[in-house]
Amino acid sequence: MLFKLVTTLSLLLWICKADDVLKNNGQFPRNFMFGAASSAYQIEGAWNEDGKGLSTWDHFVRRTPSPVVDNTTGDVACDSYRRWKEDVKLVADLGVQSYRFSISWPRILPSGYDKHVNEKGLEFYKQLVQEIIKHGMVPVATIFHWDLPQFLFDNGLDWTNEELINVFVRYARFVIKNLPEVGYWITINEPRVHCRRSYGDGLHAPGVSDDGIGDYKCTYNILKAHAAVYRMYKREFPRYKAKMGMVVDCQWYEPASNRPEDVEAAERHYQFECGMYLHPIFQGDWPPLVKYRVAERSRREGYTKSRLPSFTAEEVKFMRGTQDFLGVNHYSTTSVSNVQEASYNETRFAHDIRVSINRKLNWEVSFLGWGVVPTGVRRLLNLFKERYNDPDVMFTEIGVADDGTTLRDDIRIRYFRSYFCNILEAMQVDKVSVVGIIPWSAMDSFEWHRGYEARFGFYAIDFENDPQLLRRPKMSVNYYKSIVESKRLHCNTAVSVWNDKEIL
Numbered sequence: 204m205l206f207k208l209v210t211t212l213s214l215l216l217w218i219c220k221a222d223d224v225l226k227n228n229g230q231f232p233r234n235f236m237f238g239a240a241s242s243a244y245q246i247e248g249a250w251n252e253d254g255k256g257l258s259t260w261d262h263f264v265r266r267t268p269s270p271v272v273d274n275t276t277g278d279v280a281c282d283s284y285r286r287w288k289e290d291v292k293l294v295a296d297l298g299v300q301s302y303r304f305s306i307s308w309p310r311i312l313p314s315g316y317d318k319h320v321n322e323k324g325l326e327f328y329k330q331l332v333q334e335i336i337k338h339g340m341v342p343v344a345t346i347f348h349w350d351l352p353q354f355l356f357d358n359g360l361d362w363t364n365e366e367l368i369n370v371f372v373r374y375a376r377f378v379i380k381n382l383p384e385v386g387y388w389i390t391i392n393e394p395r396v397h398c399r400r401s402y403g404d405g406l407h408a409p410g411v412s413d414d415g416i417g418d419y420k421c422t423y424n425i426l427k428a429h430a431a432v433y434r435m436y437k438r439e440f441p442r443y444k445a446k447m448g449m450v451v452d453c454q455w456y457e458p459a460s461n462r463p464e465d466v467e468a469a470e471r472h473y474q475f476e477c478g479m480y481l482h483p484i485f486q487g488d489w490p491p492l493v494k495y496r497v498a499e500r501s502r503r504e505g506y507t508k509s510r511l512p513s514f515t516a517e518e519v520k521f522m523r524g525t526q527d528f529l530g531v532n533h534y535s536t537t538s539v540s541n542v543q544e545a546s547y548n549e550t551r552f553a554h555d556i557r558v559s560i561n562r563k564l565n566w567e568v569s570f571l572g573w574g575v576v577p578t579g580v581r582r583l584l585n586l587f588k589e590r591y592n593d594p595d596v597m598f599t600e601i602g603v604a605d606d607g608t609t610l611r612d613d614i615r616i617r618y619f620r621s622y623f624c625n626i627l628e629a630m631q632v633d634k635v636s637v638v639g640i641i642p643w644s645a646m647d648s649f650e651w652h653r654g655y656e657a658r659f660g661f662y663a664i665d666f667e668n669d670p671q672l673l674r675r676p677k678m679s680v681n682y683y684k685s686i687v688e689s690k691r692l693h694c695n696t697a698v699s700v701w702n703d704k705e706i707l
């Protein structure tokens with residue numbers, strides 16, 4: 204009897220323990236890389252100084268009426284071109300192992316071509332890289348974070364033109380050669396957002412609206428440009444240790460119901476947003492679903508060929524495998540439902556993807572209206588593992604916006620804790636390989652067409668009232684620091700659900 208009781212009790216204890224893996228073991232691997240991220244146009248300012256050429260963004264923000272919601276520009280932004288030392292130190296103060304920044308193409312090559320180099324611009328990034336290393340961090344450098352040299356655009360060389368690929372490869376070769384100490388190269392940041400916004404709906408510079416056509420041309424060229432840079436890098440820099448990848452933005456797409464048409468809609472959403480970029484690199488060619496739908500709608504809309512350019516067999520081979528890690532920017536989850544096929548009189552990306560997105564009522568929603576749904580990140584990681592043969596995943600952005608009115612950013616603390624717990628669960632329970640987390644962003648900065656409305660930073664900047672642009676740590680700084688220092692996170696089921704309101 205007693206024996207029975209004891210065995211039952213210990214069995215029970217064992218089950219509790221097994222169930223609660225993370226409680227006792229909420230530990231990131233020792234070599235796990237934490238960081239903080241930024242991008243050139245969003246923080247540097249000094250838009251026309253020291254020999255810098257103009258980018259399409261410098262041009263775009265000068266349009267009237269302003270294409271930016273609060274009529275602001277990145278002319279000054281965080282003034283990081285001057286305060287880079289201070290900024291590197293602020294990032295290092297977080298205790299992190301890496302700083303992700305981007306290189307402004309026209310700051311180094313004012314015309315975009317590598318025949319004329321702006322030495323001061325190059326010097327700036329050389330010093331930046333040195334400073335990051337001096338603080339014991341790994342420089343993670345993005346080669347293209349959306350600021351195309353205006354000169355190229357004026358000469359017809361934008362991402363809808365295949366000729367840009369070679370010019371881009373030359374620029375990439377130049378920066379790689381000159382910044383040998385970079386630890387991770389990111390060729391292109393979020394090709395989907397860039398192509399859709401810049402050549403589809405026109406909300407981003409250069410503001411071209413060619414919905415359902417220009418965006419696909421851009422996608423086609425930018426993917427080939429990524430692959431070309433990767434091949435060039437592996438061929439010409441065999442002794443460099445840095446890993447290279449492209450960064451995609453993928454959210455989690457949750458079917459609005461378990462009706463088959465909603466489940467299919469969620470899959471369509473995934474394939475048109477992420478699959479379109481990951482499939483050519485990890486599996487080869489466009490996702491069949493995307494290829495088929497765009498071809499079919501194109502035909503019915505009266506085009507003689509698909510609006511989605513096709514890859515030759517050689518190109519498919521050339522592109523497959525051009526990634527050392529899967530870089531992902533993840534923010535949110537949407538609830539996806541099916542909509543009816545739209546009329547064939549009109550060409551639109553929205554008609555190709557054919558979904559409607561929503562939030563579920565019980566989801567917390569952040570300042571920009573994006574759902575805070577931590578379980579989405581775990582689901583996404585499992586999908587990557589399944590579909591792309593267990594790649595090393597690196598979060599190159601993850602984060603949440605606040606409205607800039609308080610330093611008590613408890614939503615960010617809640618967001619990071621719950622998202623990180625789900626990432627840990629994916630690593631430990633589902634055996635997904637995650638190598639790093641680089642939150643967006645180091646400090647509040649220019650949020651593209653949203654101007655300074657949304658604040659993603661660990662450090663707050665009062666752009667409106669403070670000419671000194673003082674960086675003030677938000678509450679999340681200490682929280683993040685504590686996780687980064689111990690690489691430990693106390694998770695239990697209560698914290699890994701979306702609606703936990705308790706703050707550490």
Ligand code: GBH
Pocket residue numbers: 242245392393396452454532534535536537572573574600643649650651659
């Ligand atoms: C990134 O783009 C950029 O790389 C970065 O420069 C920028 O500052 C940062 O985000 C913050 O905006 O419909 O609720 O699921 C991210 C763009 C954000 C686009 C999430 C899709 C989906 C919101 N993506 N968004 S939701």
